Amino acid sequence: xxxxxxxxxxxxxxxxxxxxxxxxxxxxxxxxxxxxxxxxxxxxxxxxxxxxxxxxxxxxxxxxxxxxxxxxxxxxxxxxxxxxxxxxxxxxxxxxxxxxxxxxxxxxxxxxxxxxxxxxxxxxxxxxxxxxxxxxxxxxxxxxxxxxxxxxxxxxxxxxxxxxxxxxxxxxxxxxxxxxxxxxxxxxxxxxxxxxxxxxxxxxxxxxxxxxxxxxxxxxxxxxxxxxxxx
Numbered sequence: 001x002x003x004x005x006x007x008x009x010x011x012x013x014x015x016x017x018x019x020x021x022x023x024x025x026x027x028x029x030x031x032x033x034x035x036x037x038x039x040x041x042x043x044x045x046x047x048x049x050x051x052x053x054x055x056x057x058x059x060x061x062x063x064x065x066x067x068x069x070x071x072x073x074x075x076x077x078x079x080x081x082x083x084x085x086x087x088x089x090x091x092x093x094x095x096x097x098x099x100x101x102x103x104x105x106x107x108x109x110x111x112x113x114x115x116x117x118x119x120x121x122x123x124x125x126x127x128x129x130x131x132x133x134x135x136x137x138x139x140x141x142x143x144x145x146x147x148x149x150x151x152x153x154x155x156x157x158x159x160x161x162x163x164x165x166x167x168x169x170x171x172x173x174x175x176x177x178x179x180x181x182x183x184x185x186x187x188x189x190x191x192x193x194x195x196x197x198x199x200x201x202x203x204x205x206x207x208x209x210x211x212x213x214x215x216x217x218x219x220x221x222x223x224x225x226x227x228x229x230x231x
Contacts, residue, residue, distance in 0.1 A: 017101045018105060146212070152208045158184075160178060
């Protein structure tokens, strides 16, 4: 464990890659509740990988330049005379190494890295942060998601999925927002009636039964980009 102020600072900076990885990963996918031990282990694990990769790059560069290799070996053996004599360059080099390692951690947690299949390494075949809602409401195919829900009050509501809370934990306050042609059927009624609204918000704790179906998009429907203007 670090005992001096400098060693404590270096220890904290060394954990930046893991923090950056978590920040980037949580920005494009929901995260469930994790224990403090698991969070700490993830930060340390990712930081160790990123710092190790940067150290390998520095070592390879040092082997190409014998004077640099000689001074680096002295530093690793505890001889900090060069660092004391060149304090400003040493600090700058250290900050560059930390920045490179942090940027690598952020890149590993990015959405692009996940699309390349890197998320499979973290999941190991098990989607730890994937709820049944996200699995159903975000299919791989470009389809329209139709949702029908029977509430605990006995009312049945149906419509097109607009958005939903992707929280992987079973939170009773998670919500589903429906839009499109909204219809409802109160308990005891035999026919459904349109809902005079644009959106309907349903909480998970009010749902007794949830039904999901997919519809193929209409190929004749042209999607217009509002940012494009006619000339």
